[in-house]
Amino acid sequence: MGDLGRIVKVAGPLVIAENMTGAKMYDVVYVSEIRLMGEIIEISGDMASIQVYEETGGIGVGEPVFLTNEPLTVELGPGLIQSIYDGIQRPLNLIYEKAGDFITRGIQVPALPRDKKWKFIPLTAAGDTVDSGDCLGYVDETTLVKHYILVPEGISGEIISIQDGEFTIEETVAKIKTASGVTDISMLQKWPVRKQRPYCQKVNPEIPLFTGQRVIDMFFPIAKGGTACVPGPFGSGKTVIQHQLAKWIDANVIVYIGCGERGNEMTDVLLEFPELKDPKSGEPLMKRTVLIANTSNMPVAAREASVYTGITIAEYFRDMGYSVALMADSTSRWAEAMREISGRLEEMPGDEGYPAYLGARLASFYERAGIVKCLSRKQDITGALTVIGAVSPPGGDLSDPVVQATLRVVKVFWSLEANLAYSRHFPAISWLNSYSLYNDNIKEYVENNVHEDFFTLQAEAMSLLEKESELEEIVRLVGIDSLSGEDRVVLMVAKMIREDFLHQNAFHDVDTYTSIEKQYIMIKTILYFYRQANDFLNSGVDIKRIERMKIREMIARMKYIEDSDIGKISSITHDIDSELGLLKKEDEAENQGI
Amino acid sequence: MLKEYRSITNIAGPLLVVEGVENVKYEELVEIRLGDSDLRNGRVLEVEGDKALVQVFEGTRGIDTEKTTVRFLGRGIHMYLSQDILGKVFTGLGKPRTSSDEILPEKSLDINGAPINPFSRDYPDEFIQTGISAIDGLNTLVRGQKLPVFTGAGLPHNKIAAQIARQSAVLGKKEEFAVVFVAIGITFEESEYFINDFRQTGALERAVLILNLADDPAIERIATPRVGLTCAEYLAFEKDMHVLVILTDMTNYCEALKEISAARKEVPGRRGYPGYMYTDLATIYERAGRIKGKKGSITQIPILTMPEDDKTHPIPDLTGYITEGQIILSRSLHKKKISPPIDVLPSLSRLKDKGIGKDKTREDHADLFNQLYAAYARGKEVQELAVILGEAALTDIDKLYYKFAEKFEMHYVSQGDYENRSIDFTLDLGWKLLSVFPREELKRIRDSFLDKYLPKFVNKEELQDAG
Numbered sequence A: 001m002g003d004l005g006r007i008v009k010v011a012g013p014l015v016i017a018e019n020m021t022g023a024k025m026y027d028v029v030y031v032s033e034i035r036l037m038g039e040i041i042e043i044s045g046d047m048a049s050i051q052v053y054e055e056t057g058g059i060g061v062g063e064p065v066f067l068t069n070e071p072l073t074v075e076l077g078p079g080l081i082q083s084i085y086d087g088i089q090r091p092l093n094l095i096y097e098k099a100g101d102f103i104t105r106g107i108q109v110p111a112l113p114r115d116k117k118w119k120f121i122p123l124t125a126a127g128d129t130v131d132s133g134d135c136l137g138y139v140d141e142t143t144l145v146k147h148y149i150l151v152p153e154g155i156s157g158e159i160i161s162i163q164d165g166e167f168t169i170e171e172t173v174a175k176i177k178t179a180s181g182v183t184d185i186s187m188l189q190k191w192p193v194r195k196q197r198p199y200c201q202k203v204n205p206e207i208p209l210f211t212g213q214r215v216i217d218m219f220f221p222i223a224k225g226g227t228a229c230v231p232g233p234f235g236s237g238k239t240v241i242q243h244q245l246a247k248w249i250d251a252n253v254i255v256y257i258g259c260g261e262r263g264n265e266m267t268d269v270l271l272e273f274p275e276l277k278d279p280k281s282g283e284p285l286m287k288r289t290v291l292i293a294n295t296s297n298m299p300v301a302a303r304e305a306s307v308y309t310g311i312t313i314a315e316y317f318r319d320m321g322y323s324v325a326l327m328a329d330s331t332s333r334w335a336e337a338m339r340e341i342s343g344r345l346e347e348m349p350g351d352e353g354y355p356a357y358l359g360a361r362l363a364s365f366y367e368r369a370g371i372v373k374c375l376s377r378k379q380d381i382t383g384a385l386t387v388i389g390a391v392s393p394p395g396g397d398l399s400d401p402v403v404q405a406t407l408r409v410v411k412v413f414w415s416l417e418a419n420l421a422y423s424r425h426f427p428a429i430s431w432l433n434s435y436s437l438y439n440d441n442i443k444e445y446v447e448n449n450v451h452e453d454f455f456t457l458q459a460e461a462m463s464l465l466e467k468e469s470e471l472e473e474i475v476r477l478v479g480i481d482s483l484s485g486e487d488r489v490v491l492m493v494a495k496m497i498r499e500d501f502l503h504q505n506a507f508h509d510v511d512t513y514t515s516i517e518k519q520y521i522m523i524k525t526i527l528y529f530y531r532q533a534n535d536f537l538n539s540g541v542d543i544k545r546i547e548r549m550k551i552r553e554m555i556a557r558m559k560y561i562e563d564s565d566i567g568k569i570s571s572i573t574h575d576i577d578s579e580l581g582l583l584k585k586e587d588e589a590e591n592q593g594i
Numbered sequence B: 001m002l003k004e005y006r007s008i009t010n011i012a013g014p015l016l017v018v019e020g021v022e023n024v025k026y027e028e029l030v031e032i033r034l035g036d037s038d039l040r041n042g043r044v045l046e047v048e049g050d051k052a053l054v055q056v057f058e059g060t061r062g063i064d065t066e067k068t069t070v071r072f073l074g075r076g077i078h079m080y081l082s083q084d085i086l087g088k089v090f091t092g093l094g095k096p097r098t099s100s101d102e103i104l105p106e107k108s109l110d111i112n113g114a115p116i117n118p119f120s121r122d123y124p125d126e127f128i129q130t131g132i133s134a135i136d137g138l139n140t141l142v143r144g145q146k147l148p149v150f151t152g153a154g155l156p157h158n159k160i161a162a163q164i165a166r167q168s169a170v171l172g173k174k175e176e177f178a179v180v181f182v183a184i185g186i187t188f189e190e191s192e193y194f195i196n197d198f199r200q201t202g203a204l205e206r207a208v209l210i211l212n213l214a215d216d217p218a219i220e221r222i223a224t225p226r227v228g229l230t231c232a233e234y235l236a237f238e239k240d241m242h243v244l245v246i247l248t249d250m251t252n253y254c255e256a257l258k259e260i261s262a263a264r265k266e267v268p269g270r271r272g273y274p275g276y277m278y279t280d281l282a283t284i285y286e287r288a289g290r291i292k293g294k295k296g297s298i299t300q301i302p303i304l305t306m307p308e309d310d311k312t313h314p315i316p317d318l319t320g321y322i323t324e325g326q327i328i329l330s331r332s333l334h335k336k337k338i339s340p341p342i343d344v345l346p347s348l349s350r351l352k353d354k355g356i357g358k359d360k361t362r363e364d365h366a367d368l369f370n371q372l373y374a375a376y377a378r379g380k381e382v383q384e385l386a387v388i389l390g391e392a393a394l395t396d397i398d399k400l401y402y403k404f405a406e407k408f409e410m411h412y413v414s415q416g417d418y419e420n421r422s423i424d425f426t427l428d429l430g431w432k433l434l435s436v437f438p439r440e441e442l443k444r445i446r447d448s449f450l451d452k453y454l455p456k457f458v459n460k461e462e463l464q465d466a467g
């Protein structure tokens, strides 16, 4: 530190400085005496362009720029879980303590608490030889997350000493004799955000990641280590879906990035997550969650950084062998931040003014997801990082460059439709346009662990929905009376699938989460009804009678039955049989009467 | 002493370039004195070397490169404040409009404000009863929300905003409130409509008026909403008041933004609007809400005209992505004399979920509005179907939906400009309308509520005209 550049231009979040010889691309600098943090994004001769992570009002030509000769890094170690950070990993609670209710500029606060003592429990002993990625020991960070301390990258050798006891993150917990001398290991590590954390090998995602959301798990499932996107116009439910996933997804650690969205939505998470219980452990969900909040009114360049900050933290937990899920709401705001900076740099614009490298940046972000064999050669550890990005296309138009670039890389597409949202059919995921490319990957696992006819039911239900949309065309042209009895049963059952299965109210205590077992029984019951109704129709029962059956109400209420009462759903099939039996008798009686 | 420059080298649109400057800061406030000693205000948009690019709020007409002098004031635009701003009128730049509007300031604040730390926010969940069924029942407003009205030219948005301002009340509470009315490029008549309404209800003494009218400088509109919100923040977070901010018309704000961007020859985003318009609008709309430990709150009702009634136009589109819902007005309902012509289906209040229910409105509220939405959406579909096939081709149940949609618009959405409905009245009205359906159609309502409420309303299907 200490090298001095000099500002020659200020234009919004972009500052250009001269006398910057020696500065490297993506190095962090501090701008002006009030020390606004920034990052070098272009170098030309001794001039450097800097994107500044704080508002630049009041900054002028001639003011100094301080070099750090270090890239933008995050701090990794105990204390991450339950934190809420801004885009450059400053804890918002500490900013609040320093500056009050409003965020002022030039505040520097440590990302991880320096004075807190953690109980470190070694899993290795002096004399062991260890390599990068090997586990030295752990800290019980929260009741849900055991925080493993791994040997940092590039270090290997023999453990000289390792301590059991209470330490701050900066204190030495172990000493390792490496080829170049003895290295002190503390629980604090740093990592440049724009660089992928290393792993041994990527493997194919083959295990489903259940979310408790019926339309997702049953129709468009995501795999552990997979990628998904949720595009949709405003108000279509992107954020609610992301919140639902953050709450109920079957992962060990959640990283939630609020990227350029509403302040109150982050507050909502902050207030709600400590109250909500993990369905498996009964512990508060906050105890597995890290929040990154760079809301729309916070500086635009930090929005660009926030997704990298988030994904690096997520990779760090992945390296411990956890299944980590990352949600980014919304990646469009990140793309817009790129566009704004690119515009100020006067780069050649591509589609809609977005920079030509938009696609490449999105692809390399999503490519950081995956299932990996972790670095450690000794221990066979697998970690997963699943990435789910919301996309906010202007006017909900899917030809938007961000949507298109995203669809080229992600494997699951949950397409939100305004019309479904207008009739309050939530989640407004279109069953006709969405897709998941993981169905084949996860087939074996699901058939062995959920039920062997899972995909048969899925296909059957889906074909009913497709048939429905064809029939609706006909009804629109010539009216319902022209349809055959079979077709009318299709319409009736498709409506059941839509309203009684796909529709799921995020704000209903029971409906908000459905276990995969319950989902399976629900869809099975509806399809059982379909088959029985068809049989009875063929044996001559009047369609109008079937359409008026009482059992429909019970099917409609399945979703409100608690998981512990799942037996009540299974017994519906008997009720279907007995009501149909009754109908048949009535029908026959009537026919005889004539 | 501040240095005076007489070195304007370039004037284009609302912008000018001053050369040979020293120590000029980005976003700094600028005073421009014309040869005839007319004084104007500006803001630094960019500094490069010894050149400063300045945006002139009052326009560049009459500015020349010879006689005009420029001073850089070393700070941003400030608003001077004290509790006495209540009842006063200010210009779009925050200056007293007449000498009787001058105050003895207690402090001054930069109009750009600073972002509220999400950690300090308190989640808005206090129900505001506006007395309008389509809002209270279906798109519930809560204290600290930003809920815009998307309208079209000639629709009665002003009536609705005035009615909200007039009738808004938090149940069971009498608290200090204030109204900040921000006119952005609207006509004198429109502005008078509001002022008269405030006067009649006695709200005028509790109102701060920030007026940039249609014949006031267009570029000044960049500052106008920020001036209003600075007043609001002061009243809410330093004087413990519940502040309702009406910003009308945000479309004029966006046009000013576009004009500057065009003058700077920036690469435009969609339809010629600058790529950073989302971020820029967010710095306005996000200045609403509640803060932990503070009594006051800021509730924002921005009004904006959708060009060509198009909701996907960048102005409503980007607004919808930032605000916590939207109330959309419909021309076809207006033609049908449904008043207020609120287009219920695409309207939304994102904060309603935590603002309604037991102890807030009523236990059955959430299920009820879900059902009303579903039924009305179906009813509209059926109506479309009936246009093609004729009503006779509808099934019996579809005929019920058809009728329901009609009655819903006539009785639930439509109400008088001065009709102030209680939330109980609104909720009961919903039940009454739904009671025409067989019980198994009401899937969105849980059994216990059906048991409890439905019997009260079946067979009393005859609807008295509301109000």
Ligand SMILES: Nc1ncnc2c1ncn2[C@@H]1O[C@H](COP(=O)(O)OP(=O)(O)OP(=O)(O)O)[C@@H](O)[C@H]1O
Binding pocket: B073, B078, B079, B080, B081, B090, B094, B095, B096, B101, B102, B103, B104, B105
């Ligand atoms: N809204 C207001 N209410 C009351 N007093 C005001 C208001 N605005 C300005 N003043 C008073 O008028 C004085 C001059 O204000 P004005 O805005 O004309 O000057 P300025 O451009 O802000 O800056 P300066 O005179 O400090 O260079 C202020 O010091 C303040 O006391």
Ligand SMILES: Nc1ncnc2c1ncn2[C@@H]1O[C@H](COP(=O)(O)OP(=O)(O)O)[C@@H](O)[C@H]1O
Binding pocket: A232, A233, A234, A235, A236, A237, A238, A239, A240, A241, A426, A427, A428, A504, A505, A506, A507, B348, B349, B350, B351, B353
């Ligand atoms: N699964 C759901 N259940 C109930 N309501 C929902 C659901 N998803 C969305 N909503 C409603 O839709 C509104 C808008 O959703 P949101 O996720 O904020 O939209 P977006 O992020 O796409 O703009 C929410 O405030 C909520 O009222």
Ligand SMILES: [Mg+2]
Binding pocket: A238, A239, A240, A261, A329
């Ligand atoms: Mg959202």
Ligand SMILES: [Mg+2]
Binding pocket: none
């Ligand atoms: Mg002055």
